[in-house]
Amino acid sequence: MLNQALVEDILYAALETGGDFAEIFVEDKTSSSIQMLGGTVDTAMSGRDFGVGIRILNGVFAVYAYTNDFSRENLIKVARNAAQAIRGQKQDIRIDLRKSLVTPHHELKLLPSDVSKARKIEYMRRAHIAASEYDPVISQTRVIYLDDDQKVLIANSEGLFVEDRRAHNRLQIEAIASNGSEKQSGQYGPGAHSGLEFLDNLDIEWYAREAARTAKTMIHAEFAPSGKIPVIIDNEFGGVIFHEACGHGLEATSVAKGASVFAGKLGELVASPLVTAIDDGTIKNAWGSLNIDDEGSPTQRNVLIENGVLKGYLIDKLGSRKMGMASTGSARRQNYQFAPTSRMNNTFIAGGNSTPEEIIANTEYGLYAKYMGGGSVNTATGDFNFAVREGYIVRNGKIEKPVRGATLIGKGIEVLQKIDMVGNNLAFGQGMCGSISGSIPADVGQPMIRVSELTVGGR
Amino acid sequence: MEMVQFKELLFEKGREVGFTDMEIYYQAERETTVRVFRGEIDAYNIAEKAGLSFRGVIGGKMGYSYTEKIDADSVDLLLQEARENAAILEQSESEEIFAGSERYVELRDQSQQLRELTPDVLIDTAKAMEAAALAHDPRVEMVNSCMTVNSETELTIMNTKGLNCHTKDNLVIGYISALAKEDGVVSSAAKGEYSLRNIEEVNAAELAQTAASEAVGKLGAQTIESGQYPVILRNETASTLLKAFVSVFSGESASKGLTLLQDRVGQKVAGENVTIIDDPHRTDAPGSTPFDSEGMATARHDVVRNGELVTFLHNLKTAKHFGVESTGNAYKASYRGSVSVQPNNLVLEPGDRSLDELIAGTERGLMLVELQGVHAGTNAVSGDFSLACIGHLIENGKIVRPVNQITVSGNILELLNNVEAIGNDLKFDGYGRGAVGAPSIKIKSLAIAGK
The missing domain is CATH 3.30.2290.10 (PmbA/TldD superfamily)
Incomplete structure (x- = not known):
């Protein structure tokens, strides 16, 4: 991508004004996306991203610059321009780049470029057929296929020089049910950090029928009631509640500023003792896994909360300097256009002892959120909100009827403390997580959990 | 090269x-x-x-x-x-390459100052913003995000039919988020402002003070009883909500059967008092452009006039689908995108009432100042929304206390049919193409879920 001698020259240029650390991130990525609407391919796009990001640190001050003009002359110029923001004395730093090899933990057998577009649309066609044949109430389907193949080179003034390759693919399936003037949709979006063997081995029809089933169920559902009631949140994408309500508040970005409700609480009981939560970037071929993070550190399994006690944060290099704590291999960025920062990989609540049947049978009245949609959180106040994609009223220990349009709102720490049952059916769902270093693939996960009381907004 | x-x-x-x-x-x-x-x-x-x-x-x-x-x-x-x-494309209707319009509007170049803006000015402005927020009230504990951005974007479209369009746009942004703290409870407020002309128009000091006073104003917020309330959507929440549902006006959505306004051109879809216009030539709006992403000259269009749906927004392909002319609303999110449809500057026409008058005219109701999780809590296909929000309770025409831990829900079409009063304080959501603006609006009744 760039040769070692040039990389060294760029790093030296970046350090000319007194920076104590310089880093370069080179990215060459091909991506493609195809959309099939109602069984007809109507959009196909593909292309190549190529760029170079240069970061200079001086203590906890960070300068970041990027360009996609990769000529030697320009790269040195960009490094020098960025260095202008640091007005210090040049330090005596000798850069001794040592090429290190990444141990590939996530096998990539069939790269996107190895597979024809005709074969890619066959995966999509299978999803369309399964969803549209599920029930006459299904009036429309939308299937989006996405893949990328990203080569990165990361080097820094501490001598790191490492290259890695990552590949993702995903099928986003949406089924829409119509009933006269009304429309409701169901969605599923399985994906992996893997080659196309992931889709070869996936039961695509099951996911498509499940999306169609949600749409059909919701078109016949009444509006959810409002109020503070017990809420059961099912596994897989239900883990978005932990991701949004707590995970973001554990990132160094907000902890280091003291702008998180979790700041200064290490070792304290912050959650119900039933809760153990982990962020693990090493899970084989998982959507949010990486061999190395975007600063070149190997990813790891980080225990965040153990039996309710806060054990750790998610920390990148800059966060590490600000907090005086070690990096956790959690630096991520959407692409070369973003400086890396602390982010989640695959975050989940660990499995407990209750069976899903027990949890529902033990609930006199409440909301059962079978599938969650997206949400957002204010990490400073802990306020969060989530949409429920498929919900039911539970009465006298039984699922009574489906309800639509529910939103769950609350505060992160409060909800953690109110988890009173944890199921034994841990599973993961795939999402795109947005924050200051862009949009990145991340798994969320949990078993079924019950929150003793949560505000449900219906109407 | x-x-x-x-x-x-x-x-x-x-x-x-x-x-x-x-x-x-x-x-x-x-x-x-x-x-x-x-x-x-x-x-x-x-x-x-x-x-x-x-x-x-x-x-x-x-x-x-x-x-x-x-x-x-x-x-x-x-x-x-x-x-x-x-x-691999399978659809019968295809896009076409456009040869160019006869004439294009010349938008006035306003941004000489921004092209010459030095980094020092950006730094000083950001520092001044932070200081102003901290000095505003002792309860402002921290400014957790404070930034200034100066950008210049050039766009060129050239094709084999002879089209050659070029624009250069400058934009400066100030953004600040303040945290206030009292009795261990934290509240926050974020404010952003842009200018296409000069950094003074960002009103950095005022922006910072507004963020600070709004954060403080949210301290002590409590929930309220669930029920139906008259609701004032303050300008930024009105524009955010309208923007979330902008695809209901898209000819692309219509051609795919994905809008709830399907087949309703020429019919009443909103209250008599609602007029929505797409105007690509406003000098005060971030989405202004002389040509769209297919190179077609843009023009002002009534989308909803006194409650009647006048037209969907179109690019060449969706216009052809419906046998009409393109409205000059072809849109590419970036060079990575294919041509779709977006408004240029879609505006809910302001009325003549000030926000204070809207508040004074409310016996008991809510004014919403922040909507959360808009990407997740809105369904553009059904028009339904259910959103966490923060606001203030109004009693006897006066703001009495802040309210949080509530959701507001409804349906966008029902909302547009229940607008009781319209303010005069137009505000845009977002900084680039596809801008949507609205003034504060008062809705007769919306469902609020609290305790």
Whole structure:
């Protein structure tokens, strides 16, 4: 991508004004996306991203610059321009780049470029057929296929020089049910950090029928009631509640500023003792896994909360300097256009002892959120909100009827403390997580959990 | 490699492999961002980005591809990807390459100052904003995000039918988020402002004070009883909500059967008092442009006039689908995107009431100042929304206390049919193309879920 001698020259240029650390991130990525609407391919796009990001640190001050003009002359110029923001004395730093090899933990057998577009649309066609044949109430389907193949080179003034390759693919399936003037949709979006063997081995029809089933169920559902009631949140994408309500508040970005409700609480009981939560970037071929993070550190399994006690944060290099704590291999960025920062990989609540049947049978009245949609959180106040994609009223220990349009709102720490049952059916769902270093693939996960009381907004 | 040279090479090789009409869409952007924390520069970012989108007709179908690496090597990649992408398209209606409009509006160049703005001004402005917020009230504990951004974007569209369109836009942004704390409870408020002309228009000090006073104003917020309430959507929440549902006016959604306004052109879809206009030539709006992403001249269009749906917004393809003229609303999110439909500056026409008058005219109700999780809590297909929000309780025409831990829910069409009063304080959501603006509006009744 760039040769070692040039990389060294760029790093030296970046350090000319007194920076104590310089880093370069080179990215060459091909991506493609195809959309099939109602069984007809109507959009196909593909292309190549190529760029170079240069970061200079001086203590906890960070300068970041990027360009996609990769000529030697320009790269040195960009490094020098960025260095202008640091007005210090040049330090005596000798850069001794040592090429290190990444141990590939996530096998990539069939790269996107190895597979024809005709074969890619066959995966999509299978999803369309399964969803549209599920029930006459299904009036429309939308299937989006996405893949990328990203080569990165990361080097820094501490001598790191490492290259890695990552590949993702995903099928986003949406089924829409119509009933006269009304429309409701169901969605599923399985994906992996893997080659196309992931889709070869996936039961695509099951996911498509499940999306169609949600749409059909919701078109016949009444509006959810409002109020503070017990809420059961099912596994897989239900883990978005932990991701949004707590995970973001554990990132160094907000902890280091003291702008998180979790700041200064290490070792304290912050959650119900039933809760153990982990962020693990090493899970084989998982959507949010990486061999190395975007600063070149190997990813790891980080225990965040153990039996309710806060054990750790998610920390990148800059966060590490600000907090005086070690990096956790959690630096991520959407692409070369973003400086890396602390982010989640695959975050989940660990499995407990209750069976899903027990949890529902033990609930006199409440909301059962079978599938969650997206949400957002204010990490400073802990306020969060989530949409429920498929919900039911539970009465006298039984699922009574489906309800639509529910939103769950609350505060992160409060909800953690109110988890009173944890199921034994841990599973993961795939999402795109947005924050200051862009949009990145991340798994969320949990078993079924019950929150003793949560505000449900219906109407 | 020079752009003109690259274009010639690309079009020549394209013809050799069977493309008939071809186009390049080239976007280049320079941007400087300064973030400040506790009086120091926290981050300083310099961005130079450029990318090129290619599209061309081959076998009667339009193929797309893009690259950020602009060199001779990329020519083959662009052509091969575009050819393969065209080959798998299955729909009968195709896009076309546009030869150009007869005339284009000349938008006044207002941004000389921004082109000459030095990083020091951005740094000083950001520092002043943070200081102003902290000084505003002792309960302001921290400014957790404070930044200024200055950017310049150039766009060029050139094609084999002779179209050659070019624009250069400048934009400066100030953004601040303040945290207030009292009795261990934290509240926050974020404010952003932009200008296309000069950094003074960002009103940095005022922006900071507003963020600070709004954060403080949310302290002590409590929930309220669930029920139906008259609701004032303050301007930024009204524009955010309208923007979340902007696809209901899209000809692209209509052509795919994905809008709840399907087949309703010429019919009443909103209250008599609702008029929505797309005006691409406003001097005060961020989405202004003389041509759309297909190179067609833009024009002002009534979308809803006194409650009646006048037209959907169209690009060439969706216009052809419905047998009408394009409204000049072709849109590409970037060089990575294909042509879709978006408004330029879609505006819910303001009325003549001030926000204070709207509040004074409310016996008991809520004013919402912040909507959360809008991407997740709105369903553009059904029109339903259910959103966490923060606001203030109004009693006897006066604001009495802040309210949080509530949701507001309803349906966008029902809402547009229940607008009781419209304010005069137009505000835009977002900073670029596809801008949507609205004034504060008072809705007769919306469902609020609290305790």
